[in-house]
Amino acid sequence: MATGIRDKVAVLGMGCSRFGERWDKDAEDLMLEAFDECLVDAGIETSHIDAAWFATAMDEVNVGKSAMPLAMALRLPLIPVTRVENLCASGTEAFRGAVYAVASGAADIVLALGVEKLKDTGYGGLPQRARGVTNALFIPNLSAPGCFAQLASAYAARHRVAPADLKRAMAQISVKSHDNALENPRAHLRRKIDIDAVLRAPIVAEPLGLYDCCGVSDGAAAAIVTTPELARSLGKTDLVSVKALQIAVSNGQEAGHNSWDGSYVLTTRRAAERAYAEAGIRKPEAEISMLECHDCFSITELVTLEDLGLSPDGKAWRDVLDGRYNADGAQPCQIDGGLKCFGHPIGASGLRMLYEMYNQLLGRAGKRQLASPRLGLTHNLGGFPYQNISSVCVVGMLA
Amino acid sequence: MLGIAACGGYVPRLRLARRAIVEANAWFNPGLRSHAAGERAICNWDEDALTMAVEAARDCLSCGGLPEVDTLFLASTTLPFLERHNAGVVRAALALPEHMMTLDITASQRAGTSALIAALQARRGRPGAAMVVAAEQRRAKAASAQELSYGDAAAALVVAETSAPIAEFLGAHQVAVDFVDHYRGQHESFDYQWEERWIRDEGYLKIVPSALRGLAAATGIDAAKFGRLVIPTGRSAAQAIAKAVGAPPQSVCDDLAQGVGDSGAAHPLVMLAHALEQARPGEIIVVVGWGQGCDAIAFRAGAAATRRRAAGGIGQSIARGVADSNYMRYLAFNRLLVQEQGMRAEADRQTALSAFYRHRDMVTALVGGRCTRCGTPQFPATGVCVNPECRARGEQEPYRFADLLAHVQSWTADxxxxxxDPPQYFGMVVFEGGGRMMVDFADVDRETIATGAPVRMVFRVKERDLRRGFVKYFWKAVPGRAPAEENGGDRD
Structure with missing residues (x-):
């Protein structure tokens, strides 16, 4: 009988590069930038690392395939290294591999590192990616904003929300993240905007405008995990531990069966249910202190707030407008600026979310510091609403 | 009784105003100004001779109750593949049996009428039915007279021995003369034309009358009895031909020049389909095909001639046109313009032909699966049922979605x-009776798309691999109910 991951693994250290258009840096430089901070924070040497998990999604424009780019960039000591790729949820997938390795007892100290170098394509937005020879025969001519935009039409239809009201709530989501990023020196987009600017922006995919879409960034983030016992033996006293780590992957039901109405993300609901059970959380709307969700688009954040059980179905748009998820609200969301403004270097994003939760829990978040957060949640989504990978992770202080 | 058992047609929705062409080009050739009247049918970017052929054939087959089609002739001079059996693509898209005769007939503007004659002659005394489809998307140089006069369209006819044809076959006569009014060499994109006055005097007015006299001799029907005369040579030449052979002037049918344009090898059959929709029982209908000689075919409209032949029909297809005055977009669609399309257009569009072959029914015929245990339709068909309450393995039977109605669950303009032709409209459509797919929309705009809106499926170009000359086809959703339903009398 599985007992879950709760409190079996502690975070020994974390690091995160500055995100943005890092024209002068290779992916390898970004890996080292995140790793060096992580190593100092953990207080160990490279030689102490027993194994590593490496996340990178877009090998077409990035470092290529396999785990070798990480091992070579960091000159890891010929240890096991695994590359994982689960679209935009790759970072959390790398973290899961590292956490499971420690929890199993197979390794003592394990590195998870995610990186993405997106700004070598020559154009804006995510790179074109191959979808497989069979999929290429019939799947629509789509982009990520086009797929996520459809959450809006389906959500508005299901909950009978006037499109203008929904658009305004979506705008507030982006305004809030821009406000939060002003206090984050590592964020990609640090500029205050207002709702009118969001509403006036050119449309990318109806109804998503430019400011409804997250930044496309270069960056890397890393975590080193170990057992609580080993962490203490290394002199650590305040320990952040993993309370829950769940991933749910679509099996084609949403895309192929009429039980899904397109207004929510089914996998997020499943992953959240399991994560709350694993962490012993009964009332997430009250117990979760703060969260970083996968706000690739404003509508994704809005729908996710319901999928995570933080707002009642059909009510997130009101909660957003009422300020519930602002920095000074009941459940601050994207306190570091989120994908929207911190940026979205795909393989790094899941670990970047954890980096903020980790620093907040340890009281190290500087001007962004929230008052005594207890539990932080990260939600990392890969793919499109109709078929995706959704991961939910909960972290908190180890008692 | 041997004859035409069904007919249908397809004219693409966009109608480019000739004025737009003239205004853009008259600085170079002021003579174009005298041809500024009316509009011409143009393919959308994702239409070509094959997609139009499929839609015309679907329209024709929609009347139902036909003998089994065991032969398919596809006539066109603008087929997308010089080598790859084009009629085979049409057969597959229509989900007709693999064990049947299919044939491409091409290289002359007579291809349509010659295909019809061949089908009729081969069918005599045999059960079953042959389908003749003619479709043409004609390219012309910017600022040419042909750019103004050509039009894109398709027609389909089913010929069979049947007790009540909509038109009984009376006879045909064919003349082959190497009269080169225009030609297109093997590696050329455009036709090369000779002088119009010579074509009229030495061609139309000599060769067509001789063919019609041959037809009269073969059938014993005097030209004075002609009720409807289909001649795709332009109105004034057609009138002169009618006069020369003694046919009543009022028998000369509308050549559809004002609203459609000259659709080449398809045009005699497009005009015939149009004439059949209006014919009175017993009328003699004569069809002329022109091109390095002349075909002439005589029919007698059957008792059923006044009934609606197909769900849509060529008349409805013509009526559904949408005015377009964007000449630059037409040039871009037809690759007549060196246009910056952005770096995303550079993506490699190679088709894995082995994967395509494995999935040919799915891709070309829109066949998914239906679980025989729980009855759930699903696309694509897979080894495990998509229904979370079922999950039966290996229990799916082929299930075709192409003719099912659907509605929009979610959509975007990307x-x-x-x-x-940005933005790209696509979304999730849910089929009546079950099943769904995320799919591209075609012929859609901000006014016609909405959550809950009805859509139907059409065969279109998914993308073109211009690097390798391949065209990838798939199905898309277009707004509106099936034409069959629109015929119910309560059209929107």
């Missing part, structure tokens, strides 16, 4: 992805 400006980021590369599309020859």
């Amino acid at each position: 400006n980021l992805t590369y599309c020859p």
